[in-house]
Amino acid sequence: MHRTQAKAVMHIEASASEIWPYLATPAGMNAYLTDEVIVAGSTIQEGDQVRIIIGDMINDAVCLACEPPRRFCLRDRFRAMLADGSYLEYELTTTFLLEEEQWMTKVTAVAESYEEDNVWMQWLRECGELGWRQSLFNLKHVVELGLDLRYDIFGYPRLGVCNCTASMEQVAEQGYNPDTVGGNVLLEVFPDSPAARAGLCKGDLVLALSGEPVPTYHDFVKALAMSFRKHQAVPITYARDGRIYHTAVTLSSDPLLTGLVQPTEERIAAILNRKADHGQSDS
Known part of the structure; x- marks a missing residue:
């Protein structure tokens, strides 16, 4: 520990x-x-x-x-x-x-x-x-x-993934030099999410969003937020099994993905039940 x-x-x-x-x-x-x-x-x-x-x-x-x-x-x-x-x-x-x-x-x-x-x-x-x-x-x-901006700050649309900064070993497994290349590894891809519909899978190494490198988790979230302002599908570059792929994703503001729901026990229970039905999670 x-x-x-x-x-x-x-x-x-x-x-x-x-x-x-x-x-x-x-x-x-x-x-x-x-x-x-x-x-x-x-x-x-x-x-x-x-x-x-x-x-x-x-x-x-x-x-x-x-x-x-x-x-x-x-x-x-x-x-x-x-x-x-x-x-x-x-x-x-x-x-x-x-x-x-x-x-x-x-x-x-x-x-x-x-x-x-x-x-x-x-x-x-x-x-x-x-x-x-x-x-x-x-x-x-x-x-x-006196300005409460929480919904502006946290309300950016999502891909529907759990991700974190890739380790040096994970980058090397895709055939890259971890001293010069970084990315985010996808720990989970929610079924029927924007990411899943675009062909992304658990284990993929995301290298760039909208043409911007995403070597860290912070870079990944920032690129998502900035991409939303362009009001168009987000180009994604990722690696799988040592090969480079390109796709485009239309982001979603579904409360299931953003977590921004009304704070009532009934609403929370409904969201959790929906997650259980679809095998999904909030990132």
Whole structure:
């Protein structure tokens, strides 16, 4: 076992006391990140059990530390359905640190877990790192400008895949020099998704989207978001069994793929049932 860590940092033009409620109260969390937070009181205290709902994702957490306005820590428990209908269960410890620096506050979010070294934990780390970077970016806009941009930030259309940055070994298996070429390996391709309809398969190495190289997970997500603005099918270059292929994908904003659903138990149950019926997962 070893530690897997995802970290994001954002500087916000506000005091730590002004930012604190957004991180440690249900109302504040709902203002920039969550759809619903269920807890006994109007604030979250050490030892409290908290249910956090973001779209169709449910996190049953416990508050490990609440030290206003400097440190807030949760132990998160997730259960994610994969494309083959199996489940990936995992726990994280998410810690928020606030440090005042003159007229700004440095906000750091760190998500840690102890897990075996495998591609799924890499996927979780990369998703978490970019996700918290995006969430803190939205928090900055909410605090400084009163603008909640979460649906603009997270609502970009999807391919319908689970992917992560390819290892040097995975790049070499496709016949490339990992010192000069990189890409994203597809861990899952959802049945009847845009990616599946375009011929992409589990194990493919995606090298470029819209002509832009995607050597990292971050590059992959950025290229998807930028491609949507062009309002046309997205050209994809990928490798399979040492050969290069080209295809084009029409992205989808289906809630099944974006996870942006109304936060009701009935709606969440319907989405999960639909995933089970189709053997699909949310990436």
